[in-house]
Amino acid sequence: MVQRRDSLAQALRDPKELAHASLADWDRLVPQARRAGLLGRLAHLIDRSIGLDAVPDRVRSHLLSARILADKRRREVVFEIDRLVELLQDVLGRVILLKGAAYVVTDLPPAAGRIFNDIDILVPKDQLATVEAMLSLGGWRLGEIDPYDEEYYRRWMHQIPPLVNSARNSAIDVHHTLVPTTARVALDARILLEGVIAVQGKPHLAVLSPPDMVLHSAVHLFSEGEFERGLRDLDDLDLLFRHFGDGGSFWEPLLERARALDLDRPLYYALRYASEVLGTPIPSEVVAEMEARRPPRTTLALMDAAFRRAFRSPHPDSRDSLTGPALAMLYVRSHYLRMPLHLLVPHLLRKATRSTAVDPAVP
């Protein structure tokens, strides 16, 4: 294996090839995977293909360590979900889980080896205040937050600021819709709520339907401003496409739903980069249909240049001279997507002039 900037994506695409990896190949791959939050996922992929015994001892220790950590995170998520149900079942009837937590309770492939940042739930907007009060009783409160940021969240965002449980250090993101209120694409949250499906064997839990789950993951990733976990999120999408695309009718409802919710653009990008970077198999008629919804050529050229760099490990070996400008462009773009220009310019100025000191001692 020669050293390549996309060697991590290559390994995720085809873990069987790792049977031939030299120690020197692993020496480059392990740090890249760990930085991208994908070492645990890689361990699972290897376990299911060539087996962890096919990996040299010294490397296997790191893969096992990452898997042990991912298993712990998964136990924590399950525990926290139980606490959420206890707190919220009387108010909401059922708790709607999004992203990582949804993958775990429905045992979808992206749950395997995943590192979770927080738990995301979807709540009807008129219930927000009640839910926030109930969560507060359970120990989840606003973390330390600048009043400007809090105002920003509450006024413009699709979620309230993250709530942190100080006793366990777990965080919950409470969403009331999937995209910011100010976004160019407005979304009626009621349509989403109507489409949720119950989780088998867990009467108080629900998740989005497969098309909505994919669209949510896509809209989130492609309006994102930071890409430390970009490849991990793209890999989630790849696994969802493979899983849902494998059986029954998925593609047709997905394309219809994207059109109805005006989310063609993020779906186009999700399919384009998942197949390009991770080799996601997509039926040709879906490709043809989506090509008709593609963005203008110049936009696409710019997006290609940026996203191809964003979907690499944040490790320095995966960067090139244009990675910095590409990530900066995507950061500004994410804000532009969220807010009209007359709101955006003052916001970014404020961000830029305020002290950006972050204490990196907190891992």
Add this chain to the structure above:
Amino acid sequence: MQSREFYLRTGPFLTHLTTSSPRLLEALPALYDARCFVERPEFCDFHVSVGSPALRRWIRPKIEFLFEGAPIFTPSPIDHAVPVFESGLNWAISTTINQYLIIHAAAVERGGRAMIIPGLSGSGKSTLCAGLAFRGWRLLSDELTLIAPATIELLALARPINLKNESIEVVRSLSPGIVFSRPAEDTLKGTVSLAKPPEDSIARMDERARPRWIVFPTFEKGSATKLSARPRAETFVELAANAINYGVLGDVGFNTLAEVVTQSRCFELAYGDLEDAVRLLTELSESA
């Protein structure tokens, strides 16, 4: 500034270090034995660097520790390069390694049997560890105790011993031959200097040891040396609180720790005089 690369072997781990820090370049050959410097291995467990961030090279220069290319701590004064490297490496081990149970504790060995010395900063843990290591015990580790769950054996790291403030002089007076790094002043923990482990500890860093004693020290100036037994259950709970990846390991963490405590005699030690404390613990090791 010219940066140099080193490949360090410390117990089970291989570390690839890139640094341009004059302080660290000066300290490395003094603190680490020639045996710890190895030819470039094909695979290293940790890739780290200690250097100045681009913008901080000329104006109020600072030093930072990068793990796999990412900064871990807020930048420190350049004179702190040595403790920054050591604590960075501790961070790397304790956040990525889960094939061992890792306890925040010192550990030393005598006759194949290990003594685990947990303790908060200021408890006299490192001082006691150094005292024992320079009086015939073998140093396993002064900061991170690694235990293999399958065999309930302690692994040695045999890395430099981290000493703070008054304890630097106390340890220096143990023997004229001890090598120290130049003190780093005004760190979060005051003045810090690292001591090179004794020859024998490095030569035998691949030898494992069985747990036998768990001793919680409390240092107090002028205090008489007093060793008293401690209930096992209480020891278990306190050790679990000091075990960095106890929760991550789940059942394995619980069972490993239970086995360690079951196989050990548990004590607390109040001491004010290092030599006296060392004598008492050495006697203990000869009696049982």
